[in-house]
Amino acid sequence: MSDLYADHYARLLAHYESLLEAGGWRGVMISSGSPVAVFGDDQAYPFRVNPRFRQWIPEGEYSQSFLIIGDGERPRFVCHLPEDYWHSVAAAPSGFWAEHFRVECVPGPEEADRLVPAETRDYAFLGDPEDCPAGVSPDGVNPAQLVHALDFHRAYKHEYEVECIRRANRSAAAGHLAARDAFESGASELEIHLAFLQATGQLERQLPYFNIVALNGHGAILHYDALESRSPPRVRSLLIDAGACHLGYAADITRTWAHAEDSFAELIGMLDAAQRRLTARIRPGMTFVELHRQMHFLIGEVLADSGLVAMSPEAMVEEGVTAAFFPHGLGHHLGLQVHDVGGKLADRLGTPLKQPEAYPFLRNLRPVEAGNVFTVEPGLYFIPQLLEALRGRPCGRQVNWKAVDALREYGGVRIEDNVHVYGDGVENLTRAALAEAPKAGGSQSQGSA
Structure with missing residues (x-):
């Protein structure tokens, strides 16, 4: 799968970069998503990774993590790996896909937030608005122009x-x-x-x-x-x-x-x-x-x-x-x-x-x-x-x-x-x-x- 993924990654990155340039965005942050608590309970519903995040990161149930694409640099994967002995924790990123990213593992979501770009108003955000870092413009949260283009393109599989x-x-x-x-x-x-x-x-x-x-x-x-x-x-x-x-x-x-x-x-x-x-x-x-x-x-x-x-x-x-x-x-x-x-x-x-x-x-x-x-x-x-x-x-x-x-x-x-x-x-x-x-x-x- 290594060669197939490399081709997929290159095509996906080129597509994102063209859409960001067309939309006037400096970059985009894609959230993996966060567990959603059951009302009135101390348990959460089964967690599912944001599909837009999964298209890039094929393995691991990484919650409260971010993928940051932009500025002409290699995409950054800010990976939340909690120090937790109550629950199982996803393994650190490795394998045929991880080499394509600058991986930065952090123990908590607060540390992850500190690794997002300092100037976020020029960045788009894709994911649950509840997970959006501070400073992102309201127009940058799931912007329709970017979302429509990505959704339309999903019909063409690599x-x-x-x-x-x-x-x-x-x-x-x-x-x-x-x-x-x-x-x-x-x-x-x-x-x-x-x-x-x-x-x-x-x-x-x-x-x-x-x-x-x-x-x-x-x-x-x-x-x-x-x-x-x-x-x-x-x-x-x-x-x-x-x-x-x-x-x-x-x-x-x-x-x-x-x-x-x-x-x-x-x-x-x-x-x-x-x-x-x-x-x-x-x-x-x-x-x-x-x-x-x-x-x-x-x-x-x-x-x-x-x-x-x-x-x-x-x-x-x-x-x-x-x-x-x-x-x-x-x-x-x-x-x-x-x-x-x-x-x-x-x-x-x-x-x-x-x-x-x-x-x-x-x-x-x-x-x-x-x-x-x-x-x-x-x-x-x-x-x-x-x-x-x-x-x-x-x-x-x-x-x-x-x-x-x-x-x-x-x-x-x-x-x-x-x-x-x-x-x-x-x-x-x-x-x-x-x-x-x-x-x-x-x-x-x-x-x-």
Whole structure:
């Protein structure tokens, strides 16, 4: 990773320096962030490093630290390493990335504050305003011009960043296969979640988001997070949306498994095939909005071919039938954050892209471009509120309600891959990771790889 990081560092530094010059800033201070106390308690919420800081400093949970860039000098890393015997303390910076910084370790935040530039009014600050050193101009705290440009640029991943996401996918793939094996053995949602953690070697607080582990009808709750400790009397299906991190970069994978070779297992296979077809179409120059629309037509084909709706795919999309079964967006940018920033920006100035009225929940409105990494995650769900609304409409008479009602207890299907766009096509990071992962302990006949 050393050479890849060196290239990433050089590109990132050049980008920052050009933005600082354009904005008339002498430099920028990037805060790592500080722990946030639980109200009325002496504990803090799990600490997460500021993503802008993590883009430069790939390892260590360094709180109350600063990165200082500017004046044409090598960036300074003011690293807070408390002398603490109550809690674990991050190791002193070392390894392939540390040599690129002037590292100054201090035992307390007060010492860190004394190392920030004396004349801070000419510096921008990126981070929680609560962590901003004294003297920074109010206009310099997260200045919109700088923030918009950085957010817009995050959609273009350096090869180092792609490699981090690739490795995060490998970790998450191991977790998903362990979760599948636990499901096939009759495990509860909590037990499946713990099997995922064990296989990835990551703690909950290290994951990019809290795992969605949904048995049976719970799969119809899009962001289900209850994790029941007991298995249901009859286990039918598992929808698991779970990721992992590598050096701060996220993987975001969803798979759905059936407990038996039944009509729901067939539906999983059909949606998986449709997702593969759409992914194969992705090329630079397309718009993500158009991909989302194409997925609705493919969902319509699945609904028609499975006998759930007696309409053409075109009529289903026009009448909003597919939206009742597929209510969320097709995907989002992925990187330092699981829902990476910049997906609704038209340019580096922060001009917003118009949200399509038909797709209010679509997070990515940008054109597809080389260097992008995003998710492709169609779903087909049996959500009671949406189905009841559909039943009351004229087009609801074309729905095979007997078949639909029989599938409600399965919740729904979602298949999610992470894809990297390059010059003339895409690299499916998730399918590659699953293909490389050990398959011991289970078969793949009841789900999707």
